[in-house]
Amino acid sequence: xxxxxxxxxxxxxxxxxxxxxxxxxxxxxxxxxxxxxxxxxxxxxxxxxxxxxxxxxxxxxxxxxxxxxxxxxxxxxxxxxxxxxxxxxxxxxxxxxxxxxxxxxxxxxxxxxxxxxxxxxxxxxxxxxxxxxxxxxxxxxxxxxxxxxxxxxxxxxxxxxxxxxxxxxxxxxxxxxxxxxxxxxxxxxxxxxxxxxxxxxxxxxxxxxxxxxxxxxxxxxxxxxxxxxxxxxxxxxxxxxxxxxxxxxxxxxxxxxxxxxxxxxxxxxxxxxxxxxxxxxxxxxxxxxxxxxxxxxxxxxxxxxxxxxxxxxxxxxxxxxxxxxxxxxxx
Ligand code: SF4
Numbered sequence: 001x002x003x004x005x006x007x008x009x010x011x012x013x014x015x016x017x018x019x020x021x022x023x024x025x026x027x028x029x030x031x032x033x034x035x036x037x038x039x040x041x042x043x044x045x046x047x048x049x050x051x052x053x054x055x056x057x058x059x060x061x062x063x064x065x066x067x068x069x070x071x072x073x074x075x076x077x078x079x080x081x082x083x084x085x086x087x088x089x090x091x092x093x094x095x096x097x098x099x100x101x102x103x104x105x106x107x108x109x110x111x112x113x114x115x116x117x118x119x120x121x122x123x124x125x126x127x128x129x130x131x132x133x134x135x136x137x138x139x140x141x142x143x144x145x146x147x148x149x150x151x152x153x154x155x156x157x158x159x160x161x162x163x164x165x166x167x168x169x170x171x172x173x174x175x176x177x178x179x180x181x182x183x184x185x186x187x188x189x190x191x192x193x194x195x196x197x198x199x200x201x202x203x204x205x206x207x208x209x210x211x212x213x214x215x216x217x218x219x220x221x222x223x224x225x226x227x228x229x230x231x232x233x234x235x236x237x238x239x240x241x242x243x244x245x246x247x248x249x250x251x252x253x254x255x256x257x258x259x260x261x262x263x264x265x266x267x268x269x270x271x272x273x274x275x276x277x278x279x280x281x282x283x284x285x286x287x288x289x290x291x292x293x294x295x296x297x298x299x300x301x302x303x304x305x306x307x308x309x310x311x312x313x314x315x316x317x318x319x320x321x322x323x324x325x326x327x328x329x330x331x
Contacts, residue, residue: 090226
């Protein structure tokens with residue numbers, strides 16, 4: 001049993017102060033990922049700062065007509081919020097597609113963004129893993145990688161990001177707000193996760209010691225007609241093989257606005273900007289939807305055993321665009 005200290009805080013400043021200057025300190029939210037990783041020795045914090053009782057929970061409108069979701073809001077509460085369901089349905093659907101009811105009752109929005117990959121080698125201390133132990137190698141590249149990345153990977157790591165929630169957040173141009181002892185800051189979700197590069201252990205652009213305080217969704221009429229679709233290996237609960245969040249606004253047969261992001265294909269939620277570019281102001285036809293999906297996956301570099309993900313992603317994007325284009329929605 002490895003010793004660690006535990007402190008529960010009720011003020012943001014106390015949380016920041018307790019973590020400042022302690023490289024081995026961790027914020028603890030719902031603990032649905034961190035505690036598992038502590039049990040198997042992947043995470044070994046010397047200090048846990050429990051942030052669940054900080055006054056950061058709840059969903060509320062922002063002055064510009066967007067929505068703010070506090071960092072300690074549980075996944076269950078975020079998914080069930082009437083405004084999230086009405087104005088950003090893909091976000092509610094994505095959260096409900098993740099984990100089980102019990103886990104969603106514990107897990108927090110802030111913690112969801114910081115969860116670690118579910119690559120099996122990452123959690124296996126007997127295997128080389130650059131994300132867990134920089135410079136040790138990557139067992140997945142030649143090992144079991146049928147559920148690993150097809151886009152944006154490097155020879156240092158081919159893992160995917162596991163969050164469902166982060167996929168529609170990327171599509172909707174959400175912003176992550178955080179606090180530090182020097183003051184507040186914010187990062188667009190699409191810049192929040194760092195490219196793999198040669199240091200896959202460095203995952204986010206958060207400054208050292210920063211505490212996520214909220215996720216902010218900008219106002220969007222297009223988001224009201226959005227959908228999250230997830231393909232996974234079993235129906236009960238599992239991480240995405242491939243998932244897609246799409247928001248689509250069609251007027252007089254032409255695409256007026258479109259947002260697309262993919263999950264399960266890269267080390268971060270993947271904003272499908274090439275597909276969006278093909279679709280913008282284009283006829284909303286099955287042929288154009290297919291062309292857009294293929295444009296996005298043109299850059300894919302599948303590993304030995306995961307080329308099926310490329311076909312799956314193309315089909316999924318096309319199917320969800322087709323479904324949404326036939327829907328009448330609220331403006
Ligand atoms: Fe580790 Fe990444 Fe390789 Fe998995 S894919 S073994 S997380 S370096």
